[in-house]
Amino acid sequence: MAGPPLEELLTRLAGGPELAPAELVRISPTQWSELDRRATHYRLQPLLHRRWGESASVPELQRQTWASAYRASAISALAHKAELVAIAELLARAGIEAIALKGSWLAWHAWPDPALRPLRDLDLLVPEDAVLHARDLLLGHGYGEFGTEGLAPELWKQRYHQLAPLVSPGGVVVELHHRLWIEDWRTPQLPVDVFGRVIPDPQYPALNYLDPVDQLCHLAVHAAVHGFDGGPLMLADFERLALAHSIDWAAVWDRAAAEGWDRVAGLAIEATRRWTSKGAAILPPSPLPVPPEIIENLPLLLAKPPERIAADQTAARLARTDIGWGEKWRRALARRERHDTLSPWLGWLGGELRNAIAARLGGDTGRGAALVAQLNRYLSAQKP
Structure with missing residues (x-):
């Protein structure tokens, strides 16, 4: 009897509905190798180490690989946090507001261990009229710029919602955003006054994060616009966000409907309810209908x-x-x-x-x- 497809297996291994012992033993060595290859791309190895590092049902080779990835992620998390605080303080001294986005909040304030939520880069939202100044400031402090496609920074600002990536002297990649997302036929209107609702970091006053509802909106739009191709961590982030905050869901739905992001919110919530272990218990059902075939087949996108x-x-x-x-x-x-x-x-x-x-x-x-x-x-x- 054939087991679940690899996409479903990886989604469940990473925190979805629990796999039964009989399902685990049917995973072949070739399948374990492919699961690990995808886990590397989707930054799941540290989380798999936490969940399955002591399980005899997982081959020793995979468990050793995941343990090594966890250790590397723990070291990387320290470097990212130090860089994030340094950037926030540098910009604050120049009078530039900045909001740390997505994983920059999630890793240290929603996940139990930042090593479980590896970061590819640091995303910071800067007011549109200050983003070029922020770029120049970082370049003046030893940062480099790459992937410009030959475009001047003014054209990047005009054509994209973020500037070309920067890299710190220590190798940390930083993206300066001046809008939360790209504006096209898939996205709702941008929320207004996000800087007026920021939550300061309790330990580092220069470091700010999005208000919880703005976080929910941003994560939902980002996941949907990218076709959920960021991997199972996308849903784990929603789960962790809901666990970390006490959210007034009636107010969320009123605001989402008024601002036009109720569909993406409903999609993210129903996906989290279906494909995370705690989602159904902590998240209320979406008041908007979401096509069930999208939700049921979502692992095809999450873990392709x-x-x-x-x-x-x-x-x-x-x-x-x-x-x-x-x-x-x-x-x-x-x-x-x-x-x-x-x-x-x-x-x-x-x-x-x-x-x-x-x-x-x-x-x-x-x-x-x-x-x-x-x-x-x-x-x-x-x-x-």
């Missing part, structure tokens, strides 16, 4: 092979039926404006073509792309 992420997104864009091919081509041409020269745009266009071919040829990729397309149709209905 990393190399299929781009192919699924491309295939979903091509599969949209609410806009014609003329508009799709116009949007592809419009992306040319993001690049100062022709070569990077041609590289992007070639990548889209390769992704479309991969989606057409891959059966599992096709299923994932169809689910992303369904998710995008659901999100597009939230726009006024």
Whole structure:
């Protein structure tokens, strides 16, 4: 008898509904190797160490790998926290407000151990009229800049919701945001006055975080816009957020409806209720209906092979039926404006073509792309 698909196995290993002993013993060595490969990409190894490090049902090789990843994550967490505090204090001395986003709050204030919630980078929200000054300040203190695509910082600010990444002298990557998310057909309006609702860090006064409801909104929009391809940690973050705060859910739904993010909130909450161990007990059901087939098949997005992420997104864009091919081509041409020269745009266009071919040829990729397309149709209905 075949066991659950790998995507479901990884989602459940990372904190979803408990796997029965009979399900664990059916996982082959080849499957364990693939699960570990995906866990590496989705930053799950430290969490798997905490949950399964003493389990004889998991091969010794995997347990040793996860233990090593946990130790490395603990060291990395110390470096990230030191850099985060240093940046906040540097900006504060210059009179620049900054809010630490997502994992920068979650790792130290929602998770029981910051090593369980590894960070790829530090995300900070800075007022739009101060973000270029903040960039210059960091560059003047030894930071480097990469991935600019040949664009001047003023054009980055105009075209994106964040500036090109920076890297500290110690190797920590930092992204300065001037908007919480990209504004397109999938996203609700940006919340107003988030700087007026910040929560200061109790230990470091210069360090601020989003208000709990703003955090919920930001995490929900981020997960949905990225097609839940950030991995099972996305849902674990919702679970941890709900455990860390006492939330007035009636007020949440009133505000979400008024600001147009009730659909993404409902999607995130129903996904967390279904695919985390405590979600159903701590989160009330969404008052808005969410397509059950999206929720039930969400592991196909949460834990897909990393190399299929781009192919699924491309295939979903091509599969949209609410806009014609003329508009799709116009949007592809419009992306040319993001690049100062022709070569990077041609590289992007070639990548889209390769992704479309991969989606057409891959059966599992096709299923994932169809689910992303369904998710995008659901999100597009939230726009006024």
